[in-house]
Amino acid sequence: MSGKYLIIIIALAVLVGGGLFYRNYSSQVQALSPEEAGEKAISYINENMLGGDVKASLMSSTEESGMYKVHFKIQEEEHDAYVSKDGMFLFPQVVSLEKKPQVADQEAEKKLSCEEMEKSDQSLLEAFVVSKCPYGTQMQRILIEIVKNIPSFKENIKIEYLGSVNDNKVVSMHGEEEADENLRQICLREEQEEKFWDYLGCHIKKGEVDGCLGEAGVDKNKLDGCMKGKGVEYAQKDFETAEKYQVTGSPGLVLNGKMVDEQAFSKTEGLTMRSAEMVKTLLCCGFEQKPDFCSEELTGDPAATSFSETYGASSGSSGGSCE
Numbered sequence: 001m002s003g004k005y006l007i008i009i010i011a012l013a014v015l016v017g018g019g020l021f022y023r024n025y026s027s028q029v030q031a032l033s034p035e036e037a038g039e040k041a042i043s044y045i046n047e048n049m050l051g052g053d054v055k056a057s058l059m060s061s062t063e064e065s066g067m068y069k070v071h072f073k074i075q076e077e078e079h080d081a082y083v084s085k086d087g088m089f090l091f092p093q094v095v096s097l098e099k100k101p102q103v104a105d106q107e108a109e110k111k112l113s114c115e116e117m118e119k120s121d122q123s124l125l126e127a128f129v130v131s132k133c134p135y136g137t138q139m140q141r142i143l144i145e146i147v148k149n150i151p152s153f154k155e156n157i158k159i160e161y162l163g164s165v166n167d168n169k170v171v172s173m174h175g176e177e178e179a180d181e182n183l184r185q186i187c188l189r190e191e192q193e194e195k196f197w198d199y200l201g202c203h204i205k206k207g208e209v210d211g212c213l214g215e216a217g218v219d220k221n222k223l224d225g226c227m228k229g230k231g232v233e234y235a236q237k238d239f240e241t242a243e244k245y246q247v248t249g250s251p252g253l254v255l256n257g258k259m260v261d262e263q264a265f266s267k268t269e270g271l272t273m274r275s276a277e278m279v280k281t282l283l284c285c286g287f288e289q290k291p292d293f294c295s296e297e298l299t300g301d302p303a304a305t306s307f308s309e310t311y312g313a314s315s316g317s318s319g320g321s322c323e
Contacts, residue, residue: 130178187231
């Protein structure tokens, strides 16, 4: 028997054994009500797995297969998790023993190497985001970390935005507040470029606007004029570009006019997903001849999601998107 199949059998044995243990355990516990267990799970998720202004909200909690199935929402995205009846164990994901597992063939996994990247004399990385998406701010934080350490990269990075225009007004996936912030950032990028990165570096900490505009030295009159005037035209160009590349989620990365699969690239190159080093390496892979500053090593730690005072992620996923 090959090593690969032995590992599979052991893994399945652990899953089955764990399931039998849980069924025996669950018959002996002091059960909470579905609502109590659901609220306890949401509290844990908010306190330990999410940060900043992003909060999970409970939609329903019902009994299913000896556990409670908790259905909840994070911003506009809906998710399911499972909780033991006593509220002691949270299962973000479960494996159904009624379905035959699909074992991935490692040789068939999608890979994307540096050599396969589209090349250019002046590599350009376009990052499409929305300003209230926790993963969009994660990507912004990464790009800020890159330009802070290697300022020359400002010429090779463009942050663009997803959305649409309706009745000459910008619309975004997370509502009016996000649409206004997207427009504000677009106007700064287009008309006060020297202030854009400073404002962004401040804004991603707490989501503040007025204080960060002042800290970055933004001309507020000029900004207001843009947001009430030409800003919508700038935004429309972003939205049309995103549609051309078929970008549907925040963040979406385009290198030299080609969409990039972050996960496939990071896996092939052995880099941590959503780290400054990974995104810098990706950008440098787009050069015909890599400039000397590509050899500068940045942090390989994943960046924090949502608004955060610090670069590093204390918990949660290093990937994800808002769609």
